[in-house]
Amino acid sequence: MRATDAFRAAFGADPRTVWHAPGRVNLIGEHTDYNDGFVLPFAVPWGVTAAVSPRDDSTIRLLSLQSPGDPVVISNHEESRGWTRYVVGVLAMLGDRVRGADIAIDGDIPPGAGLSSSAALEVAVASALDDLYDLGMTPMERALLSQRAENDFVGMPCGIMDQAASALSAEGHALFLDCRSLGSRNIPLDLAAHGMTILIIDTRAHHEHAGGEYAKRRAECESAARKLGVAALRDVTDLAGALDLLQGDERKRTMHIVTENHRVEALVGLLRAGAITEIGALLNASHLSLRDQYEVSSPELDLAVEASLRGGARGARMTGGGFGGSAIALVADDRLESVKESVSSAYAERGWQAPRFLPATPSAGARRIS
Template identity: 50%
Template sequence: MTSWFAPGRINLIGEHTDYNDGYVLPFALEVGCTATVSPAPGADGWTVRSAQQPDPVDVRRSGLADADLAGVPDWSRYVLGALWLLTDRGVDVPPLDVGVDSDVPSGAGLSSSAALVCSVVRAVDDHLGLGLDDAALFALTRDVENDAVGAPTGGMDQLVSLRGEAGRALFCDMRSHETRSVPLDLAGNGLAVLVADTRAPHRHSDGEYGARRSGCEEAARRLGVAALRDVTADDLDAALGRLDDDELRRYVRHVVTEDDRVLSVVELLDAGRLADVGPLLTASHRSMRDDFRITVPEVDTAVDTLLGSGALGARMTGGGFGGCVIGLVPEADVDAAGEAVRRAFADAGFAEPDLFTAEPSPGAHPLAGR
């Protein structure tokens, strides 16, 4: 029996830049998913089970091309995807029993899916003794979400779930997939990241996320660049002048300015100026709201309330259309800011939000006693 834990994540800044070959700055959370892989002697297929689902799923061993995707629940594809893809790549995956147990809130924008996929991939790799290196592990986890699940994510969530470090954010170049840890000493600066789960759920496989991605790809094609990452802040005005589609112009403006904000935040954190990143977080939210148009009333209310309650900066985090908001808040103001958000939601008739603070935590790791 082999057990691995992989965390969810908060994205400090850098939204919808990952699939544009740009820059992101997430950090791993304390919450995550545990995957336990056991041999299944006497069986001739794979069984996957989840502590959050009522029934196990039994399937025959196969590659993805031969898998009965319509015959399995959506959640099980995140687990089975690794087994299907490894089989397609020539690995003789034996009969296995794979169990998962997650405490990442589903639909909150904290990447419960990446925690699930990364814990399964690490546990299967360890159990089978495959010895996959960092690049191969990342590629497999991303392919599970893109190919087996059909979610067009760009890979940021998997990178930080695999490579996160305690006390540090992870600066990711999504073109090269090179990463570097960046200091994020919240307590040492008397600050906290307050997370408000608005309980307005989102799903990456829904059409709006895919529409933004295809729009960005079309804009890059019209501009003659490989990806929007290749348009710099200095080039932005000229690039916008070459587009006659207002929607594509908005997408380009968000991605280019967001990449620039990520680089500025990294520079400030490297210099030990954590408090100074607040205005950049807020500017990121306004760009998501006005240019990319992926916010909803719940997240806008949470951001506005946090900013009015002492937060140095606040923004939606995650793919959009719901999920979580983060605020960079002085530790002394956390309780009051959280209560202000609760009151604002009650006054607006929204569901009660879940509020908690987040600390940068370790990435995927084996569990003792496995």
């Protein structure tokens, strides 16, 4: 195992534990998590592996096979930079429950694809530390701690979806999560039995929230909720009445959040009925809402969706936070090559970099592997 080998080479001993946490793709329910709404992600086969041993002092020594060089040595949490902040943030949130650690990281999530490598990194490290120090945390508690690390230490105001999907997902299932109560249940997503594939289309367009657009959307939703007198937009029951009280961007954001929550519940109903082949219309509607009402799509994402449908996909939409990253398409297995060719040709006609195609198999959440 690469992480174990790297740990041994750098630190001169075997790690005490090794954990793997996956990335995720969101089937539907976008930007609803920080509005106390519903989401339906599932874990993907790619993720982050963390080989970890505890230390007797407060020093953190970190290395990543994706950032070659000598281990980064951190004696003060505020010294962390770049990718190390996600790891150090987890230790910071654990406080005096842990001391230092030696950590070797390996990951195979396609970078910039919007498959939540940051949450996978946080959950892998949180799970390993929980294991090492016998903290007795539940998977959801690990997810919440990882979210706090990203919110309070890294400074990214994400919701709970990514970390929960990484920590709680089950193989062959999607995770239906109520982001207010944190209640969840696994919904069967047996694509192969229906001759279907969820195809991830990595647009290779830069995926980055740091420009402030993600935080701006969240602030708009919170402002709209205050004006409507509700705790969160999830609580809006009279959409038409709510829209009459709002203007501009806040009106559009509210329309997306309320209708997206309904789409999540409708899609869960179809999956529970075994009607996987019928979910395409909901995926299409979600994309249009994200494009026009939430305004988080991009030309590359829009073209991926449009070309997928021309190539024979049952439905398609952008997935993740937006502004780049990936789209997903529901495709019958006998139409896969047609969809790939349609998207590739459309990108070539624009002179854009060729997209990458990844079949998404619903996979298991975080687990100890050594």
